[in-house]
Amino acid sequence: MQIPFRHVQGAHCETATIAALLQHQGLQVNEPQVFGVGSGYFFAYLPFIKVTDKKFPLVTFRAQPGAILKNVGRRLGVKWHDVTFKDPAKAMDALDRSLDAGIPTAVQTGVYWLPYLPGAFRFHFNAHNVIVYGREGDEYLLSDPVLAEPVRCSRADLQRARYARGDMAPNGRLYYPAVVPRQTDLRGPVRAGLKDACFNMLKIPFPLIGVRGIRRLAKVVQGWPRRLGPEMAALNVGHLVLLLEEIGTGGAGFRFMYGAFLGEAAGILGIDGLSDASRRLTAVGDTWREFALLASRTCKGRKVVERPYDRLAELLRECADREQAIFRDVQALLRRGAA
């Protein structure tokens, strides 16, 4: 059996999954709106959390997995049916039941165990979201938002992926919207999302988060060749590129997607100044790309500039300064709009 479901490729698995599920239930929201309303925009440099074989510091460009789902639910009035299971058999049964009821259902999976993904993307990451929209015998029909086409996956493989262990273990988690409002006024939610982003980027009094986090990272990157030696420094900047560009960020660590959201917000709230902010943030995205470009070449050992690590730090500081200016302006625009 198969539920009629429109597969859409998205930039990021969590936001694309939420947008597709809500659209299926008749609520017209797109991926940048989900990202913005869910307060997905973020920056944190967390050296005490090590990722990928416990070798590299965690740098994140978005809110923690699950936060967007929660915020979108709260702000748009969507109630999620969101459960985990101890017993894999029960988790698969629950999935089957919800498919039988005609509900496309999102499952959390470990990407390493999904055999349909291209080889380069088999790494151990446990918070990948996929929509299941049908079953034929022993095969499930999946809409994986990072791929251009829907795919199939065997029951055994899907079960293994839903029970990957380790950090952020999915524990067979599945979710779908149980209550979706008929229509919703996006103005309040968009405003709340923008406020949250400004707060996260500017106000959190902790030097590893927001624009201060970007500046701290700049300082640390500059010291890598001295502190870690050339090989580990190269691998570390390479890892930064993967976090920035390759793990479903829509490019430049979500900066492009948030640029799109600021454009949407300008229309929804009727604040023209936000279109300007949208253009400026997209331009910052280009600078992040420039950073990624130089970082990739540095990782590969190609000499492009003298003292590449100093230049990388310089680019990061430039991004921090410009993002700070943009979010200060957004804050001012919101205040003026409210008065």
Added chain:
Amino acid sequence: MASEDRVTRAGTPERWSRIVTYKPNADGRVEGVRDDGFEDSSLVHEVAWQVIHRDAAEAWRQVHQGLKSPLYYHMVANLLNPQMLAREVGMWTWRVRRHFRPGVFAALKPAMLQKYAGALRLTVQELASIPPEPPPVDPPSPGTGG
């Protein structure tokens, strides 16, 4: 899906064909477009896979010389470390590490082998052996490590 898929083929595995990104269109509105992705990050993949292949080849050599059990090779080939493998099978790390000793591994009960095999998506026969040839090591590219 044996671990061999990943590490016994030389070179960098294929990536997503296309990704979605958001770019301004002619009117200046930002919208989603398909994009060939960020080509230069493939350089990072090349370097990362060189490291993975190098580690897997080194693990193969150690098992081949009888210094480590085949379990060790399959752990490395599946990009796991002892902590991660221990969590996959629900045991303490020291116990998993102990099973890297060839003698200890050879004496393991079938139920234990089945546990590891299930976690690594291998058959017990695959788990107890290693590929006849070492995984290929990519030739270092000019200037790597600089």
